[in-house]
Amino acid sequence: MRGFILSLQSEFYKTRKTLAFLSSILLPLALCLMVSAGFYLNAHKMVNHTAEMQWMRFSGAFIGVMGSLLLPLLIIFQSFSINNIEHKAEMWKSLFSLPIPKWSIYSAKFVYALFLNALCLTLFATFILASGIILDLLKPELKFNEFGFAGTLFKLHLKLFLASTGILSIQFLFSLLWDDFLKPMGIGLLLTVFGIITANLGWKYAFTIPYTHPMLAINSIMKQVLNNKNQQMTFDLMSKEIWFSLAVTTVTFVIGNFVIRNRSVK
Amino acid sequence: MPDQIVETKSLSYHFGINQVLDNVSLRVEAGSIYGFLGPNGAGKTTTIKILLNLLHSDSDKVYLFGKEFSKNRIEILSKIGSLIEQPAIYHHLSGRENLINRTRLLQIPKIRVDEILKLVDLTESADKKAGKYSLGMKQRLGIGLALLPDPELLILDEPTNGLDPNGIIDVRNLLRKLVSEMGKTVFISSHMLSEVEKMVTHLGIINRGKLVFQGSLEELHKISKKQILIQASDPDKAKVLLSENGYPTDLLAEILYTPYISKEQNAEINSLLVTNNHKVYSLSQSQENLENIFLSITQ
Numbered sequence: 009m010r011g012f013i014l015s016l017q018s019e020f021y022k023t024r025k026t027l028a029f030l031s032s033i034l035l036p037l038a039l040c041l042m043v044s045a046g047f048y049l050n051a052h053k054m055v056n057h058t059a060e061m062q063w064m065r066f067s068g069a070f071i072g073v074m075g076s077l078l079l080p081l082l083i084i085f086q087s088f089s090i091n092n093i094e095h096k097a098e099m100w101k102s103l104f105s106l107p108i109p110k111w112s113i114y115s116a117k118f119v120y121a122l123f124l125n126a127l128c129l130t131l132f133a134t135f136i137l138a139s140g141i142i143l144d145l146l147k148p149e150l151k152f153n154e155f156g157f158a159g160t161l162f163k164l165h166l167k168l169f170l171a172s173t174g175i176l177s178i179q180f181l182f183s184l185l186w187d188d189f190l191k192p193m194g195i196g197l198l199l200t201v202f203g204i205i206t207a208n209l210g211w212k213y214a215f216t217i218p219y220t221h222p223m224l225a226i227n228s229i230m231k232q233v234l235n236n237k238n239q240q241m242t243f244d245l246m247s248k249e250i251w252f253s254l255a256v257t258t259v260t261f262v263i264g265n266f267v268i269r270n271r272s273v274k
Numbered sequence: 275m276p277d278q279i280v281e282t283k284s285l286s287y288h289f290g291i292n293q294v295l296d297n298v299s300l301r302v303e304a305g306s307i308y309g310f311l312g313p314n315g316a317g318k319t320t321t322i323k324i325l326l327n328l329l330h331s332d333s334d335k336v337y338l339f340g341k342e343f344s345k346n347r348i349e350i351l352s353k354i355g356s357l358i359e360q361p362a363i364y365h366h367l368s369g370r371e372n373l374i375n376r377t378r379l380l381q382i383p384k385i386r387v388d389e390i391l392k393l394v395d396l397t398e399s400a401d402k403k404a405g406k407y408s409l410g411m412k413q414r415l416g417i418g419l420a421l422l423p424d425p426e427l428l429i430l431d432e433p434t435n436g437l438d439p440n441g442i443i444d445v446r447n448l449l450r451k452l453v454s455e456m457g458k459t460v461f462i463s464s465h466m467l468s469e470v471e472k473m474v475t476h477l478g479i480i481n482r483g484k485l486v487f488q489g490s491l492e493e494l495h496k497i498s499k500k501q502i503l504i505q506a507s508d509p510d511k512a513k514v515l516l517s518e519n520g521y522p523t524d525l526l527a528e529i530l531y532t533p534y535i536s537k538e539q540n541a542e543i544n545s546l547l548v549t550n551n552h553k554v555y556s557l558s559q560s561q562e563n564l565e566n567i568f569l570s571i572t573q
Contacts, residue, residue, distance in 0.1 A: 093366075098362045105328060270330075273323065273329070
């Protein structure tokens with residue numbers, strides 16, 4: 009366990025100045041600034057909506073694009089970057105000749121990739137909330153302050169995080185096995201597009217494709233909210249695609265561990 | 275501490291259908307500098323990767339510090355510092371940060387970083403990004419990373435690659451110091467005997483996956499062929515004369531070479547030449563150059 013904690017600390021130390029880490033902060037920040045600017049300039053179109061609807065529209069501008077494309081792409085990029093640091097430096101041979109169990113090196117990397125994804129989504133939720141409050145101050149005609157949206161917003165991002173762990177585990181394994189950018193990126197993109205198509209077509213078994221899970225999670229939230237008689241923002245955290253995503257994560261993690269344990273460094 | 279720090283027992287290894295190692299039985303004694311020599315592709319790096327458990331061999335074939343490797347991996351690796359092929363360093367981090375990262379992983383006091391930087395002469399460039407280092411500086415940083423945990427055994431795969439003559443001398447002196455003053459054991463591979471000849475105490479020569487020689491430098495000298503070198507007034511005629519009288523002779527750069535057998539025979543050769551009106555300017559005895567022996571073994 010000590011090896012795992014030390015490896016996790018080392019992951020942070022060596023990636024703290026790289027795009028792998030900075031993208032988790034910069035992407036939500038940049039997107040929030042852009043969307044907030046758009047809402048600031050078009051605030052007059054929002055004033056007639058209820059406070060709850062204003063929040064839904066504001067957060068929907070992020071979540072729609074996140075769920076379908078941005079989140080899978082970010083995950084593909086981050087998983088690649090975390091493993092590419094070692095490929096690029098030809099570091100695997102050095103790491104695996106240190107007196108640290110192989111599982112702890114692998115697990116620390118995997119957990120760190122999960123952490124970056126969680127950090128990114130937490131910052132998204134935080135920045136959306138902060139932007140709403142700031143917009144309300146700048147444009148008093150908006151009603152963001154009249155509805156407490158924080159709980160729903162964080163729950164929504166937690167669901168997105170859980171839905172994306174399956175993609176993350178698969179992409180992590182791909183970029184662990186291949187040291188080039190094209191293979192994991194190409195396959196990841198192809199599966200993402202395939203996921204978008206199958207989810208949009210409403211294919212019955214779309215939930216079996218991990219790349220559809222963020223989109224299916226958003227669809228299931230929308231469905232539940234719209235079906236609520238009083239249109240309250242309530243939805244289940246653990247839906248079918250979330251369970252499936254977690255199952256894929258567990259299986260892929262075990263496979264990755266097995267591969268690392270038995271793989272020779274040539 | 276066991277006498278044999280590294281021991282392999284009839285170690286064989288295949289890459290697919292290609293046999294890379296064939297019954298290699300290494301014995302590296304404690305406190306020695308063991309030079310592991312062989313031409314490119316002879317199996318040196320494969321052997322080193324097996325010694326570090328990066329390539330998996332059959333069990334009960336590899337013993338380090340007297341213990342079977344696969345059953346004692348962590349304990350054994352905690353006593354080893356290694357540098358395999360190109361130095362593995364993070365190019366986006368500075369030299370100092372590379373070392374700090376390793377101290378964190380291995381729970382080594384940070385003060386060791388400055389000691390190592392000084393030891394490998396990188397103090398002035400410590401805060402420069404390692405990606406901007408010259409090949410020699412990267413190699414020195416790689417050696418520094420290997421030395422960081424103060425290991426009992428240092429395994430270095432071609433550590434002088436990319437170093438200038440001064441750098442090679444520095445590494446040589448450093449390794450000698452580690453062995454003589456700190457009691458370490460060094461296992462160093464190279465494809466050039468001349469690079470390691472001046473520092474090693476023991477040698478293993480591998481060729482096409484087979485260990486063709488193992489022993490001390492003195493033992494290698496013993497198997498070298500002694501020769502008689504003769505300078506005479508008419509070397510061509512002298513060569514014919516010696517050959518006709520049962521002394522197989524080569525002529526190279528006006529010098530006659532014939533195998534040494536005994537002092538008495540030296541005198542016989544001398545009088546044979548003189549009685550046949552050859553002027554003998556010099557007659558000396560030499561040992562074959564170690565590099566030539568290495569080449570003849572590995573060809």
